[in-house]
Amino acid sequence: MNLVWLRNDLRRMDNPALFYACEHTGPVVALVTLTPEQWRRHDESPWRMALWLQQLAALSTRLEALNIPLRLLEVPTFAEVPDALALLCQDLGVENLWFNYEYPLNERHRDAKVCALLERQGVQCRGFHAELIIPPGQIRNGQGTPFKVFTPYSRRWRQVLQQLYLQAPLPLPARQAQAACASDSVPAAETWLATRFADAIAPDSTRMHSLWPVGEEVVHQRLLEFVQQRERQYAQQRDFPFRDQTSRISPYLTLGAVSPRQCLFALMQQYQDDRWLDSTWLTELIWREFYRHLLVDFPEQSRWQPFRPEVEARIHWQEDERLFQAWCQGETGYPIVDAAMKQLLATGWMHNRLRMIVGSFLTKLLRQDWRKGAAFFMQHLIDGDFASNLGGWQWCASVGADAAPYFRIFNPQLQSEKFDPSGEFLAQWLPELRQVSAKARHLPGAGQALGRPAPIVDYRAARAAALADYQQAS
Numbered sequence: 188m189n190l191v192w193l194r195n196d197l198r199r200m201d202n203p204a205l206f207y208a209c210e211h212t213g214p215v216v217a218l219v220t221l222t223p224e225q226w227r228r229h230d231e232s233p234w235r236m237a238l239w240l241q242q243l244a245a246l247s248t249r250l251e252a253l254n255i256p257l258r259l260l261e262v263p264t265f266a267e268v269p270d271a272l273a274l275l276c277q278d279l280g281v282e283n284l285w286f287n288y289e290y291p292l293n294e295r296h297r298d299a300k301v302c303a304l305l306e307r308q309g310v311q312c313r314g315f316h317a318e319l320i321i322p323p324g325q326i327r328n329g330q331g332t333p334f335k336v337f338t339p340y341s342r343r344w345r346q347v348l349q350q351l352y353l354q355a356p357l358p359l360p361a362r363q364a365q366a367a368c369a370s371d372s373v374p375a376a377e378t379w380l381a382t383r384f385a386d387a388i389a390p391d392s393t394r395m396h397s398l399w400p401v402g403e404e405v406v407h408q409r410l411l412e413f414v415q416q417r418e419r420q421y422a423q424q425r426d427f428p429f430r431d432q433t434s435r436i437s438p439y440l441t442l443g444a445v446s447p448r449q450c451l452f453a454l455m456q457q458y459q460d461d462r463w464l465d466s467t468w469l470t471e472l473i474w475r476e477f478y479r480h481l482l483v484d485f486p487e488q489s490r491w492q493p494f495r496p497e498v499e500a501r502i503h504w505q506e507d508e509r510l511f512q513a514w515c516q517g518e519t520g521y522p523i524v525d526a527a528m529k530q531l532l533a534t535g536w537m538h539n540r541l542r543m544i545v546g547s548f549l550t551k552l553l554r555q556d557w558r559k560g561a562a563f564f565m566q567h568l569i570d571g572d573f574a575s576n577l578g579g580w581q582w583c584a585s586v587g588a589d590a591a592p593y594f595r596i597f598n599p600q601l602q603s604e605k606f607d608p609s610g611e612f613l614a615q616w617l618p619e620l621r622q623v624s625a626k627a628r629h630l631p632g633a634g635q636a637l638g639r640p641a642p643i644v645d646y647r648a649a650r651a652a653a654l655a656d657y658q659q660a661s
Contacts, residue, residue, distance in 0.1 A: 189208040189213050189215045189216070189285060190217075191217045192284060194286070199246070204313070214367065217258070222268065230566045231565070237390055237392075240376040243373050244401075256370040284301075287443075318479065323483040324480075326340060341470060356448050407445065422467035525617060527545050534569075536570065540602075554656075557584035600646070620639070
């Protein structure tokens with residue numbers, strides 16, 4: 188018996204654990220472990236959990252067509268997984284456990300304990316690097332150590348990619364002999380979330396489906412539409428939040444409905460030469476790899492430690508719950524910040540340029556600890572990804588790998604005027620501003636007479652205070 192342990196790899200195509208289990212002798216059963224208390228501790232958002240469960244339900248149906256039943260195992264935390272999984276393996280007569288690696292520290296510790304216990308029972312455990320195009324440890328500088336700056340890492344990543352024999356995405360596994368157990372039913376997302384996360388507001392399933400449909404075929408079609416129709420304009424158009432020019436693939440990458448290798452090959456197939464290597468969208472995929480490699484090479488980051496503690500030592504975070512809550516609710520009086528936060532609260536997603544703007548605003552102008560912003564994002568993002576979210580917030584706060592220097596503080600008004608010049612995005616998410624002229628929409632405090640708040644800080648004064656505090660600590 189072969190047991191495939193699915194986590195954030197909810198797909199049949201290009202799934203090494205599933206594919207090679209199906210090539211092995213014996214029937215195949217798929218498994219997912221539900222750990223609601225652990226997910227709560229990890230700040231998993233209702234949006235992401237709902238999408239994960241919906242994708243799992245779609246996958247279960249497609250696995251049944253391959254004669255692969257799906258079993259569900261629910262325990263509170265990762266700590267209970269090894270014993271529960273060992274009992275299941277005994278009941279099913281499992282000889283081989285197949286899984287794809289995850290890289291945050293808690294997940295790595297969980298997997299190590301599972302494998303140690305199962306191997307004592309005679310179960311062979313086989314892991315694969317399906318979440319990365321290039322596995323950890325293969326991108327090194329001239330001294331053989333990890334890169335700490337993205338640009339040389341990116342350059343070396345592209346070099347290594349061309350030197351490797353890059354295997355095409357794995358095909359659909361073969362249909363299997365019928366296993367001797369039946370599938371468990373995947374719970375409806377809204378019901379499961381309501382019983383396990385009573386204080387969480389589950390997204391409406393109809394709205395969820397309209398924004399983020401599930402199923403491998405749907406996701407792959409979304410990927411192809413992007414690389415065929417918008418990827419070549421991505422570098423010029425990606426920073427404008429009112430234009431639909433980004434891929435919108437990130438939620439599916441984070442739960443594994445599509446693999447990074449599938450993304451890479453979809454991109455390569457649109458070019459007749461090597462120009463795909465210069466793609467700005469490829470650079471975004473490399474950023475994703477960079478942050479995962481850093482988690483492996485510097486595991487203390489998984490404990491929310493800054494990559495550059497010497498920088499954070501010079502920063503005095505201000506504990507001000509009033510300011511933080513105004514930011515959380517999109518009521519800061521800075522239109523671009525507020526519109527971005529309203530978008531997040533309503534859809535579970537935020538445009539990448541806006542993530543940088545609101546991150547800079549929270550950490551530099553409000554001088555709130557980046558960890559508060561990172562946790563809030565994880566609690567609300569449908570594409571919440573621990574490695575990328577951690578790296579992005581440390582970048583904004585200037586305490587991460589290749590982070591922006593501390594004196595780089597985004598001016599929200601200038602960012603708004605540059606990337607939403609007509610104020611269309613502002614008017615979409617702050618309807619009060621539809622009665623305000625396009626030019627005036629960008630001003631701090633715009634729409635106060637119509638119900639919008641006054642600015643909670645003065646930009647110039649807040650910027651000066653942040654820089655003065657940092658310089659005094661030198």
